[in-house]
Amino acid sequence: HVQLVESGGGSVQAGGSLRLSCAAPGYRYDTYCMGWFRQAPGKAREGIAAIDSDGSTAYADSVKGRFTVSKDNAKNTLYLQMNSLKAEDTGLYYCAGVSCTVVGGSLPEKGFDYWGQGTQVTVS
Secondary structure (H helix, E strand, O other), X not given: OOOOXXXXXXXXXXXXXXXXXXXXXXXXXXXXXXXXXXXXXOOOOEEEEEEOOOOOEEEOOOOOOOEEEEEEXXXXXXEEEEOOOOHHHOEXXXXXXXXXXXXXXXXXXXXXXXXXXXXXXEEO
16 A cells, blocks of 8 residues: 655745645655646546656646646655646645556546545635
8 A cells, every 4th residue: 555645735826836745655656657636626636747657747738837747766755846826726636646657648547546635725
């Protein structure tokens, strides 16, 4: 069982930035595909970014050019750098993994076996 712990959420004004982290103590991110999801109030959860074990990335159109997914394999930590935040980015953000695959720059639709508890991002 992989335990994922998100952090870094908070409240920020539109145009600002936040960096989310997702730690997986004891597990090696270099062998895993990981993704970020978010769920806004009253809306379905959506995938927004993913990074495969080889570093290949994929983004939803809504965040492309503003968000960057990365990982530090030495620290077993996944990141989501969010810039130019908008009110519509508000939501509960989750990290998930591990058997997904990024192919051709497309967000994986399956392989998210483990999930974190989520961290709230509020943009006003």
